[in-house]
Amino acid sequence: MISQFELSSYQRAVRTLLINPLITESHPDARALPLVRRWADELRDELSRLFGYRLELSATTARLVRVLDRIDGTQRARTATDRLFDRRRYAYLVLTLAALGRGGAQLSLTELADTVAADAGRIDGLGLSTEKPSDRSAFVDAVAWLEARGALRLADGSARRWVDDPNAGEALYDIDRDVVFSVYRPSRVLQHIPSVTSLLKVSTAGSRDTRRQEVGQRARRALVERPVVYFAESDTDVANVLRNGRAVDDVERLTGCTVERRAEGVALLDPSGSFSDRRFPGTGTVAQTALLLIGEIADRLESPDAPEPARMSPPSGRALAAEVDAGLPRAGIFENLADVGETAEASDFEGLECPLLETGWLTASMSRLVERYGSAFAAQWRADPPRLLGAALDLLADLRMVARVEGGVLALPLLARYRNVVFEVRKRKAEPTLFDLLEGTPE
Template sequence: MTAIPTFELADYQRAARTLLTHPLVTQTYPNPGALPAIRRWAAELREDLLETFGYRLELSRTTARLLRTLDQLDESQPARTHTDRPFDRRRYAYLALTLAALGRAGTQIALSELADAVAADAIRIAGLGLSTERAADRAAFVDAVAWLEVRGALTLADGSARRWADDPTAGEALYDIDRDVVRAVYRPTRVLQHLRSVTALLTTPTAHSRDTRRREAGHRARRALLERPVVYYDELDQDARNILRGPHALGDVERITGLTTERRAEGVAVLDTSGAFSDRRFPGTGTVAQAALLLIGEIADRIEDIDAAPLVRLAAPDRRVADLAGAIDAGLPSGGVLGELADQDEDAGTGQHGEPEDERENTGHPLLEDGWLAAVLAGLLDRYGSTFAAAWRADPARLLAAALDLLAELRIVVRVEGGVLALPLLARYRQVMVEVRRRKAEPNLFDFGETSE
């Protein structure tokens, strides 16, 4: 790793965190100061990120693009609309078609012209289409355009996209196109017409020599620390597990990111007390986060209750890519696949690096059943319901599902049929104190208080 003077280390780490959090950095995204900071440390970042994680950094006139290597599919970081709603399949399709249309355009384009170009391509895709006469289609298309605008691929020169979305006959928008950003937004590692499955985009070990195999295992282990909320040893292959248990892997990550790591018997987590490096902060604010933290306390108490009946313990289900890959592959237009070229790579990119099951240390995790969880949440609502948002109080089942989804996303629990399994990370939060601020009750219209004679 490169030598950074101590007095400049914080600036270097800030640039590294920006790049790791936002693999595409432009003149305006995520903020105007990000790109100059990365340019200042470009040589050091390029060397360190490649050596430590296997990531490649590319710089253009208006962009810094980190080409990450993926070891597994991850649905936890979707593209989002300006209202923070995850993109659906239609919006993803419009985004891809918009990028294709912008690649054929000049330096400026009108929103209606861009919509017509996308519509011409969308009509050839079964079940898609784009009609500017349908408000839902216009809204989805404008969400895709807005996503690109935020990142600087498009800059509004005149007009309003929202006015066009409300009424395309009364509104229009004109955009400047940054071709460097358009090219940098989507950089597949493989030609898509060569793929039969999305798993071919995942990295596959290619090493034959012992040293190369060890280097690739080190990359996988350190990437896992960045890409996952917690890394459990029993979810890694043996080579990556050995690296992560060694003395150097954690130090390398800490030095680049400026964050701290916490090692337990079951695994390792990177701790971000500022929340600036995380896409999901926990503990957090809001009804769902508060309910999730309260649930953790109840689950921990149940696990440690020596007077209660012993809980059933089950092994956590394997985190295989097959189910998610199957759902994604269902949308792959097989007519566009070049069979001969695809067959050459049919076995590539399974996302599996060895077999972690061979040396599993997992002796089983306690099962908390759905009925018990529902009863616990009902009790929490009785005690703390006045502090929760009214919409969540009115729908306990939805609140429970949302809280468990959050805990599952953070790998604190894992969903199984009939309930959840409590994973080791749950123990870290069992002593966290929840500050509950009770809202003042609204005064009754006919409550005149006490009167004295």
């Protein structure tokens, strides 16, 4: 039993581990690993019992092996400049891990690139040419992702100089093998998987108590994995647990966060903003534009000519699963040992009616926002309103505030939570003109 005096420290360890499933001596910071080690026994027991997760500790890492119940396209890798990884960067990341697994204690960036290029050349449509700046940049983004997590440590040189000119620049890395082996931990042998859905949790038949425990774990996992859990997209058992069960209280006690209950669903709220991979409201042009867009949508929904509600389609992971499956190397699958897996759809969909905001209205609203607040936006976004609108809607969709549909978006219930947010737009400092520079030039 954890005392009330120590509870905040324990909750901080839980939040740190849930938001960073891989913790090393340097990632996310130097304090995280000692904190998790201090509470290792309690964490291992509660995370296994309440979520079905497994905590593994090595000399330099703490690895939380999580369980997936559905295909999720929102928890994506990002570059150091917060750009989303594309397919090429993901491929380079996996090939780099494979190369590091075969390497020694040190490796130069050129040697690593040559090894990855040899493997990439055997994959149709991929390839890696160190003569192409775009390929070098994508490769170094994958290397930097591993470096940020402590799998690689820069011993000498500069990766950025190598990207600019591989003939003039070089970098030497120390390899932490514990971290390398902890980064990639699939729940099943990949040669037994004909579809990515085989990585999902498969329900097992058992006693009534076993089934009740599984439903409770799925409900708690949904609460910590998703920005909001709508009852309409959850199966009946999970929805009932979240409405009436003790699972919600368990998550509140464990994380120190607050669960907000509404008629449409529940959301885990953290006022500190530390228990999320996407803080909202946030800084930057895209996050600020998304907040402004929420205000426009709220005004639209409260107007006399508010749009009629439309029925939200059932959530489906089939399209995303098909896209991932298209890249699977079929020649490496052992068909006689393959797991069938299961789909990522809710078994009982009640339906949710939401207002439809059409594409034309969204485009016009973005034009008004750029005209009114454009001086506060970054120049590259201000010059491309359609791209800014797409990025803002992507953010709101990731946070489950809107759902993209043909012809526009559906306004989901969580969006209403931010409709009355007050914000202050600060204008960016104007760039100096030639005349400004001349005025400051001595005669």
